[in-house]
Amino acid sequence: MTTTDISTLATALRPVLGDAQVISDRQELRTYECDGLAQYRVVPALVALPRTAAECAATVRACVDAGVPFVARGSGTGLSGGALPHAEGVLIVTSQMRAIRAVRPEDERAVVEPGVINLHVSRAAAPFGYYYAPDPSSQQVCSIGGNVAENSGGAHCLKYGFTTNHVTGLEVVTPDGDLVRLGGPAPDAPGYDLLGAFVGSEGTLGITTEVTVRLTRSPESVRTLLAGFAGTDQAGAATSAIIAAGVLPAAIEMMDALAIEAAEAAVRCGYPAGAGAVLIVELDGPAAEVDAHFTDVERLCREHGAGEIRVAADDAERALIWKGRKSAFAAVGRISPDYIVQDGVIPRTALPEVLRRIAEISAQRGVRVANVFHAGDGNLHPLVLFDDAVPGQAEQAEEVSGAILDICIAHGGSITGEHGVGMDKVGHMPRMYSADDLDTMQLLRCAFDPRGLANPGKVFPTPRLCGEVPGRRRGAHPLQEAGLAEVF
Amino acid sequence: MPDDVLADLAAATDGDAVRPAGDGDAVAGVAPRYVAAPGSTEEAAALLRVAAARNLAVVVRGAGTKQDWGGPPRRLDLLLQTRRLTGVVEHAAGDLIVVVRAGTPVAELQAKLAPAGQQLALDTPLPPGAAATVGGVVATNTSGPRRMRYGTVRDLLIGITVVRPDGVLARAGGKVVKNVAGYDLGKLFTGAYGTLGLVTECAFRLHPLPTARAFLSCRSSDAAEAGSRVAAVLASQLAPSALEVDAAPGGGTETAVLLEGTARGVRERATAARALLGGATVTEQPPPWWSSYPWRSGDVGLKLTAALSGVPRLLAAAADAARRHRAPLTVRGSAGTGVLYGALPAATAPEAVAAIVTELRAETAAVGGHVVVLTAPLAVGERVDRWGPVEGLDLMRRVKAQFDPEARFAPGRFVGGI
DSSP states (O other): OOHHHHHHHHHHHHHHHOGGGEEOOHHHHHTTSOOSOTTOOOOOSEEEOOSSHHHHHHHHHHHHHHTOOEEEESSSOOSSSTTOOOTTSEEEEOTTOOOEEEEEGGGTEEEEOTTSBHHHHHHHHGGGTEEOOOOOTTTTTOBHHHHHHHTOOOTTHHHHOOGGGSEEEEEEEOTTSOEEEEEOSSSOOSSOOHHHHHTTSTTSSOEEEEEEEEOEEOOSEEEEEEEEESSHHHHHHHHHHHHHTTOOOSEEEEEEHHHHHHHHHHHOOOOOTTOSEEEEEEEEESHHHHHHHHHHHHHHHHHTTOOOEEEOOSHHHHHHHHHHHHTHHHHGGGTOSEEEEOOEEOOGGGHHHHHHHHHHHHHHHTOOEEEEEEGGGTEEEEEEEEOTTSTTHHHHHHHHHHHHHHHHHHTTOBSOSSSOOTTTTGGGHHHHSOHHHHHHHHHHHHHHOTTOOBSTTSSOSSOOOOOSOOOOSSOOOHHHHHHHHHHO | OOOHHHHHHHHTTTSTTEEEOOTTOOBTTBOOSEEEOOSSHHHHHHHHHHHHHTTOOEEEESSSTTTTBSOOOSOOSEEEEOTTSOSEEEEEGGGTEEEEETTSBHHHHHHHHGGGTEEOOOOOOOOTTOOOBHHHHHHHTOOOTTHHHHOOHHHHEEEEEEEOTTSOEEEEEOSSSOOOSSOOHHHHHTTSTTSSOEEEEEEEEOEEOOSEEEEEEEEESSHHHHHHHHHHHHHSSSOOSEEEEEEOTTSOEEEEEEEEEOHHHHHHHHHHHHHHHTSOEEESSOOTTTTOOSOOTTSEEEEEEOOGGGHHHHHHHHHHHHHHTTOOOEEEEETTTTEEEEEEOTTSOHHHHHHHHHHHHHHHHHTTOOEEEEEOOHHHHHHSOSSOOOTTHHHHHHHHHHHOTTOOBSTTSSGGGO
């Protein structure tokens, strides 16, 4: 790809999108050089800001014709570098497609454009007594389109599931530049569940231009408690006991001493002083059920050594309990100049053993690790602390962070529970899956994107050669072959 | 004359697993040449490598309870049975997950999980005694009343092991509930009718068995009245596990609600639900029609979907079509999720079935849904478009071409002739 090709592409796109919607100025392009994972930075060759599905499709078609790779980006809050630009490609930003098209509580559905902020969906549904269940920590800024790409979770997915369980329809631009509908307002559309395959495909199968989401009826009752424990072993045992008792809380979150210290320093959430671990347990549903289970949860926490147990008396107190947890990542900035947010999953019952292993590695390498996690479903978010100003510390932190993922794999877990593979964990995929597993996944990619133009280099360490590229209505551009060779 | 293909297939297994096909092995009227029942995933892979080398068309069979679903195969050489791929590989009760081989009957799986107070929260609406397998349920994406609370296969399946048509063994997902590493191939194989390969193992998330449950049922005189009861339950905060309707021809519409939870919770919620419905019978046992398809073997079986608010309209349209075509159309299903099932007797004239399907398709299309003819007598199958309009069909063909370029797996059974 040469500068001339990109300027030709820019010239072709300007009349379609409008001058202000196509960015080629080097300084302006620089503002898009990274997503939420700032350690990777690549300045894109061009940024396109479509305002409609048709404009988005036209942009992709122009990329296909020119043989130029493209990367989709929503709010750019992703933590795995999934929206990291391609140096010779177009970054297609969907944040200006932000209309909430319909809120239909009678269908338990809302129809939104991909740039709509996650929390805004719940706000729009609230007057009707409904909300959108997936609640990533970044829900005040992250977009639904990005959530679809990453299959985002959140604290409450223990009970309610992830984005994939709450999206029933999509309109997407395929990597050929075609607009296609998958699913709809009704469940179980005939044919392959391409909707299910698309959600969580991290921008490698196309770009979302409209999302039909499921709205959930607000629960009659929500009760939240905060319990302080001597350490993570006790808190972990309490978690297992709650699950074993047949209780399915909306959320069970855990923080260790270092994470508590950071949260206290940052937001003064008033967690129990001297606690080695805290659990946040939230129950929701019909009041009669919640009350019955809440009594069980309190008792089980005490039986497993909880010292102080604080029950939120109202929404304000609940918000305070959650404040410490939700601000934990940023709060770690108060106790360390730099840190890595890790995202791994283990079977819940392996929690005590895995935390001991993390503590050992942390001690051996002299690298501090704060632990924040969705304890109910075994999703760990170790925060590996370091000071980039001290030579060697960043590398050491990377090693510890990688070792934690190895522990997750060894316990039959996953290298990512919600942040995605993106650019960051491409290298770990062969440790979790065999070559044949990865090859089989890429059959799907070849069906959608035989040219390998949609977010190349992400998710899979080695692209599969897709064989014959199906015919397009336009003839193949001679440069396309050359472009393809570069991409691969 | 010795059969080289049979010898090759036998050599790929322990020998007893392969036999020439006989009476009763036909799939939708199409007879295979060979039948194989591999004893392990590895043996299945070896068999399918032979099938690939010998260009054999393959249909997978579990318990055969839904073998009449989908079109007849365009060609068929090898019937691959999963009856020996059975058993629980791992049940981690503390982690609420199970890994199970695909040929395991669902009922057997549930019996293994129950002592731990756990369940695979998936109904398999079949006649009593039918032993639907895990693999068959995944391949046809069947679900029942409690999908309202727990979702369907796609929401419960967390990992899958498959053998591709070329005999390559592959896994996706894993055995932890939360996992976004790589493509979710489990969803792709769910409801694919065996057209992408053989499912050999599935990992599921489990749910605790509720300690108490209550069924509430009441009868409405017409679709509109049933519709307003359904809407009232949906708008409530009672969190029902299921909300079903059953509309027999000329017999009014029964609405039934399932509440699950703690003893006290269910008692209090049942009282509130009863008031909401304007009176209802409360029982611990389900109504007789609960979690069963409205058709009998040989009948026409339809699946009708709609956006939630379109359910009353669909019920009314079905009653209207039944009246005009003088056909006893029974409609039943999950009003709480917009998935209904329709049945017409086997003797219904194919022209009448085709006309009813066409009319209902116009209705479901208006409320964002579809009509699929799940099962039908062969004469009817030839007259109707089983699947109706399918969005994204071109992409589906491309997926099929990647996984099964020679179209050897269940050819012609699925949408668009896939």
